[in-house]
Amino acid sequence: MIGVDLGGTKLLAGAVDRQLGVHHRLSRAVAGMGQRELLDAAAEAVLQAIDQGEERAAAVGFGVPALIDPGSGSVAVGAHTPLSGIAFAQTMAERVGLPVFVDNDGNLAALAEHRAGAARGADHAIVLTLGTGIGAGLILDGRLYRGARGAAGELGHMEIDIDGEPDVDNCPGRGCAELFVSGPALEREAARLAADHPASALGRAAAEGRPLAGPLVTELAHDGDFAAIEAVTIVAQRLGIVIASLINVFNPEVVVVGGGLIAAGELLLGPARELVARRTFPFVHERLRILPARFGAEAGMIGAAALAWDGLAAGGAQGAPGAEVVA
């Protein structure tokens, strides 16, 4: 099976077996591509992944950072990709000559963690992917929950600051969770703390003109710099607030945290767990596990393959070669 994570800046494709083991992988930079160019690049990567695989691929699964109509496999809203409005699954099926399945990348990361990762065995799990924003997927009663039109799980747009600032990236919300729990949020706190503490490693890095990007801040925090640790801790406590709300809403068994920010590991999860324990009833948090994701950058690709395995077993595809384009 071929799984493809078609992100806003990078495409990752791989041949993935039924146990979700990854054989062969390839990646392409796709930042700035227009619609046609992106579709061409995706199809070409898929064909190359098919060629590399030992077994004949039976279908292709795609993860896209967009709201996907589950019935047709069309892209309903694609804030981070130039694919809005197209019948993605059918278009790709024609190009690659195989049945195609597609879903939101946050949903697919949740599917991967549920099948073979940190949420394995849980009937009720929330998977958060913390990067530029908050990607998320919900496993409820043992299955991926998509809502009425496939748009459920946009947890980054829970409004956690009632009189807060407008969100970015065309989101019409204000005080959205992803303004507080994301790479940009970590960078903002780091910049502030660097200015407040010029003698810290963080402050010195800023004085040297180094951009205080997430990976650097995380590295300095792991090295023990108090200002960098403080930046991570602030974001971690905001994450704790988001998780506290989510467990009151869903009463899950496990919350899995992945994405770029989880590089901070326990520096992120520790303060988040502490805040959750402080701000929720014991009944809802005493058996809750808050765990790092098993799959890192490959979660979307692996989940895309899992989607295709499931879809083939269920009998239908969102797109199939020779079928009529429906949307």
Add this chain to the structure above:
Amino acid sequence: MIGVDLGGTKLLAGAVDRQLGVHHRLSRAVAGMGQRELLDAAAEAVLQAIDQGEERAAAVGFGVPALIDPGSGSVAVGAHTPLSGIAFAQTMAERVGLPVFVDNDGNLAALAEHRAGAARGADHAIVLTLGTGIGAGLILDGRLYRGARGAAGELGHMEIDIDGEPDVDNCPGRGCAELFVSGPALEREAARLAADHPASALGRAAAEGRPLAGPLVTELAHDGDFAAIEAVTIVAQRLGIVIASLINVFNPEVVVVGGGLIAAGELLLGPARELVARRTFPFVHERLRILPARFGAEAGMIGAAALAWDGLAAGGAQGAPGAEVVA
């Protein structure tokens, strides 16, 4: 079937047919009762309701303002009732001589609205009961969603004010939604606006020493008093923020609003709808309906009967006469 809403201040019992029509109803004041007295009052009310019914009752359903363990029918956490920790379903089954089913009152209001009320026909619905706090129930993929331990749907404890005040009623949260969207919140806004606008009807009522309780504020708003309308509008906009978050999380088809606050009708729902339309993507709100509940004070009782009808059909009861007490 007998349905019982065993609230913190009042018990409501009735004989309810399979189509959820209510025949006979009776109520009892239960405020301030201890555990034994409350159980006695509930059992006595059930026996009286059984006597009044034309058909022989086959089971009893109870709604309780508490977290209920779905397996055993025990009360796990009962902040608003003296029933914490008891094997409620089994205890009541022994007393009334019939199979007993029990669930959280917010869940049962959702069940009633889904079966025969404003959420009928929807596979994805959120039912909010706005009173002293926020009661809620989630209909996901056509079924009541309870989470890992029966504690899902505590939507009043979503934290919507990141640096907010501590919650009340033993909740360890801060900035919880029910601090902003509830009867007490309406009263607080009304008191402030009455002081700011002494010439308004609201201000004059306050000067006369009348308590600015929810029903009075709502009545003055319906009469056109601008200060009372402003108080309702502020709460309505906060409700809109909560609904905006919920639709990003769940992507439902319908949000139903019931409880005491819905007496304000469109004065409440209008500004809430307007805020939701302004703060969310069209894709998630364009087909969303925000509707008043069909069932008012009887929603919990009707939902309790629906639970018992469902439970009998499924074959097992949480409590049965002669069975061993499990918890």
